[in-house]
Amino acid sequence: MDTRHFRKSSSNGSSNVIAMNFDAAYFFERGVRFLQRNDLNKALKAFRKTVEYEPNNPINYCNLAGVYSEMGDFEASNQLLEHVLCDLDPNMTECQFYLANNYANMGKYDAAEEYVLRYLDADPNGEYADDAEEMLGVLLDEFGGGRALEKWQEEKRKLDAEQAAKDGRYFLENGQFEAAVEWLEAVIKEEPENYAAYNNLCLAYYYTGQHDKALALADDVLHRQPDNLHALCNRAILVKHFGWKDVLDAAAEPLCKVFPLHYDLAMKVGTTLGIIGYHADAFEKFRRLMRLTAQADPVLIHATAAAAANCENWAVAERYWQMLARESEYQAVAEHYLRRLQEVRANHTAQLRVSYQLDLPVEEQLAVVKDKLKDPKMEAWRRDPLLRASLYWGLRHGNHETRRRVIRALAVVADDDAEKALQLFVGRRDIDDTLRLYAIVALKRIGARGKVRLSGDAEEVAIEQINPDVIFELNPSWREVWQRAEAWLEKENLQRLVPEAKRLWLTYLYDMFLHVHRRIGKADIWVAGLLYITLRYFGVPIVQRELAEEFSVAASSIRKCSARLEQSLFTSGI
Structure with missing residues (x-):
């Protein structure tokens, strides 16, 4: 340390030497x-x-950079700040904010936008977070910005997509909740510090009805990371689910205070606040996010409308749903809520509670499952996580008819996750044997493997070992048709065709299982139709009119019946 000596004369002519220590602190104060x-x-x-x-010491460089900035020498200031970030302390996030200020003063608004985004990304709750968000708003609104924000969001989406495959989010986004549980339990066993996997497993537990496990997992993450936003959101939803009103305010408080710049996280915070009943706070988050988004996403538009409606701000809700109605893919959802809005306005005592999910309400979805099953273009529906979540909800909590519809729907989806959901459902002891039988038939239709119980107390059996004619148990007339056709073939000494006729009949029944609108009417017609198509397929001469006379049915009825059987065989690849 440099020490300089200053001489001070004394009254008696002698000299006193005073040592002055000049160090960084001394010059800082000066x-x-x-x-x-x-x-x-x-x-x-x-x-x-x-x-x-x-x-x-990086702080000294920041102070010096601040003086250069005050003097208008922004280039010199930037060099010092870059030196701090590159060479001394990359974690001094405030340098990003200082750089953003400098570039804004230099008129380089794209660069300013980029650095303010870097700062908010690195330290969303930092000392200058409020000032940074205000600066970003000014850059977007007054200087035509948004390019850096769009690029930043695109890079985030790419990184998120890559990470989704690692932390199990892929399964959640595609509605494969049972598969997500299995995958994520293995992930956290191998990676106990993977908090993204913990949070996603918490959601998977929630969607599969394992709420106690979900809460324990959220508490575990927050014990280790008290500010983990995903865990805070998950726990708030679970607190609401359990009805713990006395702790709901405490669970909501940190979410009300924060505004993440990351779009998906900001959406999650806003949606969580809405789900737990803090609609005004949710509306504020969504409106704020709207101002930062160059082109509003349909999910955000609906969420903003939902929050406004839940706050009884009908005019604002109507405006956003009218905006959503311009999106052809979501027109049905928008029109549904606009109709509900009109009903509420006409009846002042009525209430409107809107889900924040961009979809029809669960009850509406389950009501149209029947129509969905008729849709030949099923791929998008199979991959719709919101509808899949609705189906799982219906499987666990719906009435008998709802569960039957859902079982059929899952047989159409026919992927690994649908198979797991059906197997778990069959294993439940609180369902009746009729529903269990429906689920077993669905598993047979899918071609599932594994073990299930045929009744509540029975031992488990392999699905592939269950006789396919178990489907006869669903409807006595199906068995009757088969038994009469079998008896006729044996009477005519055509026993060799019995296995073929049974295969054709079962193929049709398993296909019909997926189509709730199809019915089998008069048994005589179906016996005759099954015999006619079996004999014709395997080269046995037969006259349709003779069969019609024998079974006392119209020949035209046999033609229609055999045509439906034949169509089923073609679509099944037989």
Whole structure:
């Protein structure tokens, strides 16, 4: 440390030597005093000295950069700030904010936008977070910005997509909740510090009805990371689910205070607040996010409308749903809520509670499952996580008819997750044997493997070992048709065709199982139709009119029946 000596004369003529220690702290104090006097040149000299004395202290460089910025030398200021980030301390996130200010003053608004985004991304709750968000708003609104934000969001989406495959989010986004549980339990066993996997497993538990496990997992994450936003959101939803009103405010408080810049996380915070009943706070989050988004996403539009409606702000809700109605894919959803809005306005005592999910209400979805099953273009429906979540909800909580519809729907989806959901359903002891039988038939239709119980107390059996004619148990007339056709073939000494006829009949029944609108009417017609198509397929001469006379049915009825059987065989690849 440099020590200089100043001489001071004493009254008796002798000299006293006073040692003055000049260090970085000394010059820092001088620099601050000069700044207070607005003497920038002397302040600059003082802060340069702090750097000379402590060349590895990043704070000294930041102070010096601040003086250069005050003097209008933004280039010099930027060089110092870049030096701090690149060479001294990459974690000094405030340098990103200082750089954003400098570039804004230089008129380089794209660069300013990029650095303010870097700062908010690195430290969303930092000292300058509010100022940074205000700056970003000004850059977007007044200087035609948005390019850096769009690029940043696109890069985030790519990184998220890559990470989704690692942390199990892929399964959640595609509605494969049972598969997500299995995958994520293995992930956290191998990676106990993978908090993204913990949070996603918490959601998977929630969607599969394992609420106690979900809460325990959320609490575990928050014990280790008290500010983990995903875990805070998950726990708030679970607190609401369990009806713990006395702790709901405490669970909601940190979510009300924060506004993440990351779109998906901001959406999750806003949606969580809405789900737990903090609709005004949710509306504020969504409106704020709207201002930061170049082109509003349909999910955000609906969420904003839902929050407004739940706050009884009908005019605003109507405006956003009218905006959503312009999106052809979501027109049905928008029109549904606009109709409900009209009903509420006409009846002032009525209430409107809107889900924040961009879809029809669960009850509406389950009501149209029947029509969905008729849709030949099923792929998008299979991959719709919201509808799949509705189906699982209906499987667990719906009435008898709802569960039957859902079982058929899952047989159409026919992927690994649907198979797991059906197997778990069959294993439940609180369902009746009729529903269990429906689920077993669905598993046979899918071609599932594994073990299930045929009744509540029976031993488990392999699905592939269950006789396919178990489907006869669903409807006595199906068995009757088969038994009469079998008896006729044996009477005519055509026993060799019995297995073929049974295969054709079972193929039709398993296909019909997926189509709730199909019915088998008069048994005589179906016996005759099954015999006619079996004999014709296997080269046995037969006259349709003779069969019609024998079974006392119209020949035209046999033609229609055999045509339906034949169509089923073609679609099944037989």
